Amino acid sequence: MAKNPVQYLCSECGWSGAKWFGRCPECGQWGTIEEFHEARPAARARTGGTGSGAGARGVGGEAGRVSHTQATRVPDGVALPITRVDTSTVERIGTGFSEFDRVLGGGIVPGSVTLVAGEPGIGKSTLLLETAGNVARAVASARHANTVLYVSGEESQAQVRMRAQRIDAVEDNLLLAATTDLATVLGLIEQTRPALAIVDSAQTITSQDVDGISGGSTQVREVASALIDVAKTIDVPVLLVGHVTKDGSIAGPRTLEHLVDVVCQFEGDAETALRMLRAVKNRFGPTDEVGCFDMSGEGIEEVTDPSGLFLSSGTDGSDDGSDNGSAPSSPDGTCVTFTLDGHRSLPIEVQALVTDSVLPTPRRAANGIDANRLAMLVAVLHRHGRIGILANDLYVSTIAGGLAKEPACDLAVAAALASAANGVAVPRGTCAIGEISLTGQIRPVPRLEHRLAEAARLGFVRAVVPVNRRRGRTLSAPGMDVVEVATLRDALEALGVAHKTPKAPRTGKPSSHSPRSS
Incomplete structure (x- = not known):
């Protein structure tokens, strides 16, 4: 059959x-x-005979499987020892963005196919068009005859030109094409043999040789396979734009991500100008790097030092110029921690607001912080930190779109809540790093030395961290006072936001309303 x-x-x-x-x-x-x-195969050729010999019978007399593909004669030199494979001719192409090059592992590898995916309006086309302008400008300055090809299936040539003028990406050797036909795209790449080819996007290009609608599984798979084949054949790098679904995953079949060499996710909040480029898959570099960009009216600008974006004035470690001799303090309900994003350590400012609730069920609002984690920290603060805020409305947020969902941010969240509840500010230039367990213990976090080094670089003078459980090693950072704590109660006291026990009456009799001593 x-x-x-x-x-x-x-x-x-x-x-x-x-x-x-x-x-x-x-x-x-x-x-x-x-x-x-x-696709229907052309002609099928069987290997081996169909008689009663061993070619038609397997072990035990049963009919064996017959392959439909015959072996071919392979010339000498196709398979080489790995020590004789030459990689000296492989030279990466710079994108003009140091942050983009960092995510790619040092630049674009010739013959590779990179998929850049992101939400609508996040800036994918702007980033790649500006990259095309940078590469075209670099090729022209090096006096190479190569060009850069930008193929758009979503916009016309005039629309792309208008955007290129706005972001200063107009170059003579930057070729623009507006088409949705796959055969035309492949013909342009083979004819021009550019230094870099950009296709925007994979879901808009269709092939006349296969069935299916534009953006369907069949069409996307055929487009990706054809572009990968031409990229490997003529050694031209291809940057491919990909759409995402409503849940944030890359649209199309999952085989698309398996076929390409590099998968980058362009993320960001539409309400802020910060954009993050992450490498989800990278055959030529690490996958734990992240690039920071700033979206403006003039295009995409890279942010080489994003530390200042996540801190408000009055919470960093810099001096405010006050000469009254007293140490300046941060506002109530704020605390700074340091989280890891790839190889980078970024400061995150946590802000909390505690108010009296007039609702039967107190409200919990969290922005940039996991709501379930917040509920757990409130319970631990009540049980082990003597901070009674279970009946209050709680509002916890980060600034500038930062994310404090790493367990190492637990201590900063708890300190901000305690500071807001007691009306006592965390001293300026102090940060808190540590994970809080259900028993009230402060657990160690990975790469703590790297976080402390970044805190010292930004001017922080004091850090409250977990106890170093590795004997023989002392935590230290240049110009910083590192305070090691083991419990939540000790951490709140070190930060100066612990609950103050009221004084007993002068009669000598203990007050019935005073809290139990610890």
Whole structure:
């Protein structure tokens, strides 16, 4: 019986079957099953005989499997010892952005295919068009005959030119093309052989040789396979723009991410100008790097030192110029911590507001902080820190779109809540780093020395950190006073935001309203 060329494929997990389902039986997602037409093979040649010999019978007399692909004669030199493979000719191409090069592992590798995905309006096309202008400008200054090709399937040539003028990316050797036909795109790449090819986007390019709508699983897979083939054949790097779904995942089949060499996620909040570029997959470099960019009316600008973006005035370690001799303090309800994002250590300012609740159920509002983590910290503060805020409305947030979801930010969140509840500010130039357990213990965090070094560079003079459990090593940072604590109660006292026990009456009799001594 001939095999049915029509298959049904799940765009989320890659499940395939001969019957359509409204819900994928593998991953359980709804509406992800799409029709896929397999290409018909030309002629099938069998290897081995079909008689009664060993070629037609397997072990035990049963019919063995027969392959439809014959082996071919391979010339000498195709397989080489790994020590004889020459990599000296591989020279990375700079994008003109040091942050972009950092994420890629040092630049664009010739012959590679990089997928840049992100939400609509986040700045993917602007970033790549400005990259195209930088590469074209570098090629022209080096007096190379190569050009840069930018293919847009979403905008016309005039629209791309207008955007290029706004971001100063107009160059003579930057070629613009507006087409949605895959054959035309491949012909342009083979004809011009550019130093860099950019295709915007994978979901808008279609092939006339396969069925399916634009952006479907069949079309996206064919577009990606064809671009990868031409990139490897003529050694031209390709930057491919990818759309995302409503849940933030890359649109199209998961095989798209497996086929390409590098997958970068362009993230950011539409309400802020900060943009983050992360490497989800990288065959030529690390995947724990992150690049910071600033979105403005003139285009994309890289931010080489993003530390100042996440701190407000009055909470950093710098001097405010006061000459009254007293140490300046931060506002009530604020505390600074340091979180890791790739190889970078970024300061995060946590702000908290504690008010009396007039609702039957007190309100909990969190921005940039996990709500479940906040509920746990409030319970631990009540039980082990003697900070009774269970009946209050709590509002906790970070500034500038920073994320304090790492466990190392627990101590700063607890300190901000205690500071807001007691009306006592954390001293300026003090940061708190540590994870809080349910028993009230302060647990160690990874790469603490790296965080302290960044804090010292920004001017912080005091840090409250977990006790170093590695004997023989002392935590230190230049110009900083490192205070090691073991419990939440000790940490709040070191930060100066612990609950103050009221004085007993002068009669000598203990007050019935005074809290139990610790």
